[in-house]
Amino acid sequence: MSDWTDKHVRVFISHHSSQKSSASLLKSALETIGCTGFVAHEDIEPTHAWVTVIQDRLNSMDVLVGLVDEKFNSSAWCLQEVGWALGRQIPVYCIALHDHASSTGFAGQTQDFKRVGKTSDERLANFIDQLTHKLISDPHHNQILRKFFINELLLSYSFERTNTVISKLRLFSDYDDEDRASVISTYNANHQVRHCHYAQSKLADILSISNFKQT
Secondary structure, eight states: OOOOSTTSEEEEEEOOGGGHHHHHHHHHHHHTTTEEEEOHHHHSOTTSOHHHHHHHHHHHOSEEEEEESTTTTTOHHHHHHHHHHHHTTOOEEEEESSTTOOOOGGGGGSEEEOOOOSSHHHHHHHHHHHHHHHHHTSHHHHHHHHHHHHHHHHTOOSHHHHHHHHHHHTTOOOOOHHHHHHHHHHHHHOHHHHTSTTHHHHHHHHHTOOOOSOO
């Protein structure tokens, strides 16, 4: 998922150049929850005027995530990006990359996510969970992510994957008739869903579906 379109939640990843690796890992993780991340050093082609591209992404982003370390707080670019988001009244979420890192300036008035986990992989996974819950609380983002996970159910390639997607679907509510029809169609078309233990009962509870037979 690389297209910067309104079909996905567009996340601008603000970071110091020393955190390229962390930004790339976050971008990849965002794709698993229906988001498209923008990382300047990866997504700007050398022939493009990079300032223009960054401004375009800042003007069209839905969320800004800041990867905060001591260099982030001293970077004019990072602070301008945060200010741009706040000026547009776009949600800003920051994650401290180490124990002594905390947001300053205007970024210090935004919400920092808790660092949970002993390893970098555990902390990244927990951050994605925290961000998912925040995005779900916004009606527009809720709809985008809900449709994303319903489609992920259709694409499920294993029982384990089916259970993982169902666990995400449990986070949502306000399913509409179109959502239910999509799940019923998926249930009948994908044997990794239809034959998954407990899938029918779980999906029935989550989406209030009583009959999975297509008519």
